[in-house]
Amino acid sequence: MKWTDSIRGRLLLWLGLLLAAVLSGFGMAAYQLQRTQLFAGMDEELAELVSQLSQEARGTPPSGGREGREPGFGGGGPGERMPRDREGPDRDGFGGFDEPFGPPGPPPDFEDRSPDDRELKISSELMKRLGDGQEAGFAVWRRGGTLRGSNLIPVPNYPSRAGHDTLVRFRHRGHWREAYHFTEIGECVLVGRDGSEEIAELHRAGIRLGLAGVGVLAIGLGGGWWLATRSLQPIDEMSRTARRISEGRLSERVPVGSPDSELGRLATVMNTTFDRLESAFDRQRQFTADASHELRTPLTLMISEAQTVLSRDRAAADYREAVEQCLEAAVRMRDLTASLLQLARIEGELGEASTFELRACVRTEIEALGPRIESSGVRVDTDLLEVVCLGDAIRAGRVVANLLGNAVHHTPPGGRVVLSMERDDVFVVLVVEDTGSGIAAEDLPHIFERFYRADKVRSRSEGRFGLGLAICKAAMEADGGSIMVSSKPGSGTRFEVRWKVDEAEC
Incomplete structure (x- = not known):
């Protein structure tokens, strides 16, 4: 069996x-957040350096020095940052600022001055911050792309400009992070620094996140395996118990942990099923043993009679007597097998949606037993109702015939048998009550069992098999009804048979 075929495997897979999925989403979000924070700090620093370098590059006079600067252009002194939005920097997708540097309009002090004639001079303080070109550096291009000055080796490519854009833009060049800005007069100022340390830190953070995710996934799967195994343990125990029962150990039962849980209710239902299964097997074994015993007696009698008459020559009367006894035994076997087939047929039938009129059924069976009733000296009284019941008329006739026959048989001459009916909106009850000898209390729980006889010696001698009441119970169960008995020794017996009333009658 594949591991994905089991409930445990499918639970662990999901x-x-x-x-x-959750850890991947969380890890990607955390990685992106750390990346944004790392480059945000770097971009802030580069933007500040570009601002200062741009001011010094534009404020340097042609012959050098700072004396000739006009303070009105580009803000304050050389160390001052270029003006921004009063709400703070608002970067675009690349981290650029939305406001151009400097006041709007053409710079007044450069209207008559050629940018190609100006010498690039940077203060020593700013040069310390710009670096020596190894880990950080700068480059300034004149309008048109001619390099004005740089300490980067090799010199980076001249950035492209979209229209008259003067925002600070950012770009990656290998492991370098660079910020550049085009001034109003067309010069390009670029500052960059080596981002290897930040990239390495970002990679280390990614590895830490990955290892943490793998650890959490392993712990989750381990906990899920333990929880699934513990939750499915009762199912495994049920499977093992069912296997032992299938091997013939019918007394085994599934342990019920918590009766109110789903598995507890399932275990209870399974145990009920196993109880019925064991009971059915017990009845089958008992039935087989009883049927074998009942058939063995007439067969033994037939064999014995045949052997006796064949042992020597006898008179015709002896042969006739032997044949009559064999015939009597054969009739007994025929009646027994007919009763067994009748019982098996009833138990194998499914209750079909049919109806019958109960009063007519009872009268038919009374007429059929008329000769036997007359010869017994028992009076039969009736108090019947006209009612249509749900069930099979043939099965109902067998029930009435068996109960009436038993009542007449166990009632002494001069006694009385009463058949009456009671009904409500759902059920009708046929009551068969006699004034016979009654049934002992210890026999009452067993009278519906196959081959059970309260008076075993008398019943066997009279050719009774103990199947009549078993047939009655099977017939009522097939029709969705019930049969009950109450009795007092010496006072008679009362049977109550209950059928459902047809809805059209309600």
């Missing part, structure tokens, strides 16, 4: 996929 748990693993869910954990992997």
Whole structure:
């Protein structure tokens, strides 16, 4: 069996996929947040350096020195940052600022001055911050792309400009992070620094996040395996118990942990099923043993009679007597097998949606037993109702015939048998009550069992098999009804048979 075919395997698969999706999303979000924070700090520093370098590059007079600067252009002194939005920097997708540097309009002090004639001079303080070109550096281009000055080796490519854009833009060049800005007169100022340390830190953070995710996934799968195994343990125990029962150990039962839980209710239902299964097997074994015993007696009698008459020559009367005894035994076997087939047929039938009129059924069976009733000296009284019941008319006739026959048989001459009916909106009850000898209390729980006889010696001698009441019970169960008995020794017996009333009658 594949591991995905088991409930445990499918649960772990779904748990693993869910954990992997959640951890992947969380890891990507955390990685992106750390990346944004790392480059945000770097971009802030580069933007400040570009601002200062741009001011010094534009404020340097042609012959050098700072004396000739006009303070009105580009803000204050050389160390001052270029003006920004009063709400703070608002970067675009590349981290650029939305406001151009400097006041709007053409710079007044450069209207008659050629940028190609100006010498690039940078203060020593700013040069310390710009670096020596190894880990950080700068480059300034004149309008048109001619390099004005740089300490970067090799010199980076001249950035492209979209229209008259004067925002600070950012770009990656290998592991370098660079910020550049085009001034109003067309010069380009670029500052860059080596981002290897930040990139390495970002990679280390990614590895830490990955290892943490793998650890959480492993712990989650381990916990899921333990929880699934513990939750499915009762199912495994049920499977093992069912296997032992299938091997013939019918007394085994599934342990019920918590009766109110789903598995507890399932275990209870299974145990009930196993109880019925064991009971059915017990009845089958008892039935087989009883049927074998009942058939063995007439067969033994037939064999014995045949052997006796064949042992020597006898008179015709002896042969006739032997044949009559064999015939009597054969009739007994025929009646027994007919009763067994009748019982088996009833138990194998499914209750069909049919109806019958109960009063007519009872009268038919009374007429059929008329000769036997007359010869017994028992009076039969009736108090019947006209009612249509749900069930099979043939099965109902067998029930009435068996109960009436038993009542007449166990009632002494001069006694009385009463058949009456009671009904409500759902059920009708046929009551068969006699004034016979009654049934002992210890026999009452067993009278519906196959081959059970309260008076075993008398019943066997009279050719009774103990199947009549078993047939009655099977017939009532097939029709969705019930049969009950109450009795007092010496006072008679009362049977109550209950059928459902047809809805059209309600």
